[in-house]
Amino acid sequence: MNDQATLAPQTIIDQLEAQSTRHETPCGTGRMVWHLWDRSGGTAPVVVLCHGGAGSWRHWIKTIPALVETYRVLVPDLPGLGESDFPPDGDDAFSIAAIVANGIEAIVGEGTTFDVIGFSFGGTMASCIGALRGKQVRSVTIIGSSGVGALGSSVRLEKVRHLEGQARRDTHRANLGQLMIADPAKIDDLAIEIQDWNTIRSRLKTPAISRSGAILTAIDQLQSPLNGMWGELDAPGNPKGPERVATLRARKPEADIRLIPKTGHWAAYESPEIVNPWLLEMLARTRP
Numbered sequence: 001m002n003d004q005a006t007l008a009p010q011t012i013i014d015q016l017e018a019q020s021t022r023h024e025t026p027c028g029t030g031r032m033v034w035h036l037w038d039r040s041g042g043t044a045p046v047v048v049l050c051h052g053g054a055g056s057w058r059h060w061i062k063t064i065p066a067l068v069e070t071y072r073v074l075v076p077d078l079p080g081l082g083e084s085d086f087p088p089d090g091d092d093a094f095s096i097a098a099i100v101a102n103g104i105e106a107i108v109g110e111g112t113t114f115d116v117i118g119f120s121f122g123g124t125m126a127s128c129i130g131a132l133r134g135k136q137v138r139s140v141t142i143i144g145s146s147g148v149g150a151l152g153s154s155v156r157l158e159k160v161r162h163l164e165g166q167a168r169r170d171t172h173r174a175n176l177g178q179l180m181i182a183d184p185a186k187i188d189d190l191a192i193e194i195q196d197w198n199t200i201r202s203r204l205k206t207p208a209i210s211r212s213g214a215i216l217t218a219i220d221q222l223q224s225p226l227n228g229m230w231g232e233l234d235a236p237g238n239p240k241g242p243e244r245v246a247t248l249r250a251r252k253p254e255a256d257i258r259l260i261p262k263t264g265h266w267a268a269y270e271s272p273e274i275v276n277p278w279l280l281e282m283l284a285r286t287r288p
Contacts, residue, residue, distance in 0.1 A: 023036060026099070030084075031085055032079060033076070034076045035075050036073070046112060047114060049063065050076065052144075052266070053204075053210065054206065055121075057075040057076065058198065061190070062269055062272040079204065081203065082198065113135075114136070116137055118140075119145075120146070123145025127222070128218045130221075130222045138224055139282065140224055140226050144230055144231060148219075149246070157178060169192055169196075180269075181266055181269065225286060228256070230267075231264045231267045231271070232261050235265050245259060261274070
């Protein structure tokens with residue numbers, strides 16, 4: 001992952017993926033696809049990363065290298081997204097999270113403890129997994145998740161499926177600017193490549209699940225510590241980002257909740273120099 005600026009986007013993705021082991025677990029009558037990065041030979045603590053809506057493991061492309069030095073990093077394509085098949089119940093957060101939780105145990109072993117981090121829709125999944133698995137989950141961290149506090153702004157995106165070539169890339173760039181990344185300079189070729197791949201394979205309607213209230217139900221049931229981050233310029237959250245932070249702090253006074261300065265929704269991509277050290281700090285508190 002060195003000298004990324006000189007590498008083609010697909011090369012960056014392929015090189016990181018090649019360092020992982022691919023796993024498959026059941027998803028109804030289909031399969032769920034996972035990637036596991038492990039430099040420890042199975043001895044390091046496990047951290048699970050749940051990506052956002054219309055996403056895949058690629059949402060974490062700038063996070064995985066920072067965590068893999070000291071953790072086993074397990075990242076799914078969530079049901080109905082990326083390479084994973086559609087879940088039997090595509091409307092219920094806890095049913096989908098149960099499939100994910102079962103998959104974690106199938107790969108790392110039943111009873112193995114783990115931390116779980118979720119971005120956006122993945123925050124709902126992470127919280128539900130935490131509620132379902134109790135003290136087996138060492139901590140839950142949510143980044144840019146909706147469903148907490150007041151509803152934010154409605155973000156209008158342009159359709160891309162019918163477009164090709166430069167028009168398609170330009171539309172992805174505009175959509176990333178509207179929804180995901182606040183600083184236009186951070187919308188690079190790699191971000192566009194990831195957005196295009198994810199969009200093609202997105203089938204699960206995640207916004208309704210994120211707004212269903214499941215995340216707060218799950219948070220109230222957590223037995224493990226809770227952490228949270230929102231980008232200061234998070235488009236789906238604005239202008240309600242501070243209210244979301246306040247809501248979560250009121251609900252879980254002991255939680256570590258932070259605003260990421262000058263950062264949009266896809267914070268782990270836009271501001272990894274802030275997010276990655278914060279994540280390592282948060283994870284260190286519950287490291288076995």
